[in-house]
Amino acid sequence: MESSVLLPVLALLCALAFVAGRSRSLAVAGVGGMRILNSLPFYYGSLTAFWCALPSLAVVLIWSIFDGVIIENMVHALVPPAAVEAAGGNIGLVMNQVRNLAAGHLSADSVEPAIAAAADRLVALERINRWALTGVALSFALIGAILAWLKINPQLRARAKVEDIFRWTLLACASLAILTTIGIVMSVLFESMRFFSKVPVTEFLFGLEWSPQTAIRADQQGSSGSFGAVPLFAGTLLIAGIALLVAVPTGLMVAIYLTEYASPRMRNLIKPVLEILAGIPTVVYGFFAALTVAPVIRDMGVNLGLDEWLTISSESALAAGLVMGVMIIPFVSSLSDDVITAVPRSLKDGALGLGSTRSEVVKLVVIPAALPGIVGSVLLAASRAIGETMIVVMAAGLAANLTANPFDSVTTVTVQIVTLLVGDQEFESAKTLAAFALGLVLFVVTLGLNYFALYIVRKYREQYE
Amino acid sequence: MQQTLEQKPPVSPKVSAPPMAPTFSIPEPAQMPVSADYKTVGVPLVENAKFAMRDVNVFYGEKQAVFNVNLDIGENEVIAMIGPSGCGKSTFLRCLNRMNDTIDICRVTGSIQLDGEEIYASKMDVVPLRARVGMVFQKPNPFPKSIYENVAYGPKIHGLASRRVDLDEIVETSLRRAGLWEEVKDRLDAPGTGLSGGQQQRLCIARTIAVSPEVILMDEPCSALDPIATAKIEELIAELSQNYTIAIVTHSMQQAARVSHRTAYFHLGKLIEVNDTQKVFTTPDHALTEAYITGRFG
Structure with missing residues (x-):
């Protein structure tokens, strides 16, 4: 199973969790029928499906934030210091070489053996990473669904919980817009601060001449913008x-x-x-x-x-x-x-x-x-x-x-x-x-x-x- | 002979009429037929007519709302128009200052004369007409301006006052006549919309009389007001009737009885009866009028 099938499988699990939760609620209701249930069967099903999907998605999200950094560090260890020095002390250049090699853009013959080894290691680690992610995410999905399924009883306030989840989802959507705005403002603000450390605010706001061409090399014309x-x-x-x-x-x-x-x-x-x-x-x-x-x-x-x-x-x-x-x-x-x-x-x-x-x-x-x-x-x-x-x-x-x-x-x-x-x-x-x-x-x-x-x-x- | 008798189908028990209950049935008045060429009973025409309406029909698109109305409104008279909802009384009232012009699909035929002048003539300008025939609406509708500006609006657009002092005087007189001066004289700059409903309606009356109209049309002026505010407006109508001709549409029969000299009863777009108010409310000539004023429908 590869990570590409993770989402379809997860969706299938959710659907199954929904059906299972729904039918269990009807089963626990027993002969009393739906009347003794706190909520409609639909809500029990939805709650089970949410318990299946949400923990698993959270794992995927957190995992994908950190896995790149972790793998990179593990590969760094394999790169010999000599190779870094050869690249002018810039580890980024070496890592680019490793990544290109791993992606098949370079042939293994053109680089040092240590780097080729690092690239192999990178490929292997990435495969393990994908497998592990898929496995962990699906386990979380299963465990969540089963826990929720076991908790179903007529007193469970499933509707209130499902509506809570909806409310938080709506809030998350609303916050997304606000967070994006804050993010943009922050980025603009920090880059502007960098600009103002080079050019005084007063010159920028009140200067009467605009000619932003700064020379890259000192010997070029018009070097002072x-x-x-x-x-x-x-x-x-x-x-x-x-x-x-x-x-x-x-x-x-x-x-x-x-x-x-x-x-x-x-x-x-x-x-x-x-x-x-x-x-x-x-x-x-x-x-x-x-x-x-x-x-x-x-x-x-x-x-x-x-x-x-x-x-x-x-x-x-x-x-x-x-x-x-x-x-x-x-x-x-x-x-x-x-x-x-x-x-x-x-x-x-x-x-x-x-x-x-x-x-x-x-x-x-x-x-x-x-x-x-x-x-x-x-x-x-x-x-x-x-x-x-x-x-x-x-x-x-x-x-x-x-x-x-x-x-x-x-x-x-x-x-x-x-x-x-x-x-x-x-x-x-x-x-x-x-x-x-x-x-x-x-x-x-x-x-x-x-x-x-x-x-x-x-x-x-x-x-x- | 025998055979024809036999061929007659047997009377089905289903068809037979149920036993007559001993009820006295009042014909449903709304269903009571009023022929198309119905002629108004009572005294629709008077000697000193300010307004003279002859064969007035009003149409909204295809639908006819007012049928063949013949009516005079006398000088300095208060005439009340009553009738069930949708009977055409407001539509008729709005013909008198051509407010119906603002409704695209509305069409008026017949003759409406103000002091002998045809108001629907093509050469008639509605602007001076509406200055002569003022109107007070169902819902108080002061402009979103100060109390002073509300009253001064009409005199300003008609150029009735050239100097500020003249305008001040018109504003004060109008507010006094509308019985509002004492309540608002210290806050003429306050917004007119900040007044209470009854005060707003009196402000609208002050605004109307500020342009010195000859006739004031009132379209259910108290229907949005509480009883105390209503009593004040009714008092005001009685006072204004000394100087103005007033036509008032109302849903309240008590109000019609209290303020008007003559009462016109409308039913399904037809003017059924016009008589002295006292007669209408004691011995009406028409059965429909009687049914309405005794509250059998409305």
């Missing part, structure tokens, strides 16, 4: 600002039109189209921005004679911002649509009954009542605009210009993270670590924005309800 992130923040704000200028008014008016003015036919036509807009992949928006919108904007800028005063670039903040704005229109409109629809009809009737026109109802009653939700949707759109990457990569350029000129090319935090991490990198250089610092800033800003959105929503709620 500079990591002033202000141009990136400015570029991000410029593009997100343009996007919001497009998306917020348009989205809001779309929502108002759909809820207050449009006939049902119009509504049924426009809503699906907006949903299509929301479903277009951002990369498609990206090349639309880069290939269609950006040249038009450049030509327009030149035709208007703006190039006399401003730099006009073929990759511009305006192109990226406009297209991104179009992209987030559906977010603003559908969220605002929901909150506007939620404004009670009685309020609108009250206003209409006083002789309000439709636009007065919208301006004076609907929007104020829906404001918390609208503000929430705008801030959500802002988060989205700040975090958006693909459109900016393609349409806004890579030049870290510190400018407020929307026709110039700028770059954003997300674009720089992408360019810093794409390609072969070494994880020691300030250039790579800078990506984590930028990620940290992005995270803090988005978190702050979301918190602020909640605060606004809560404040207006108190006032209005």
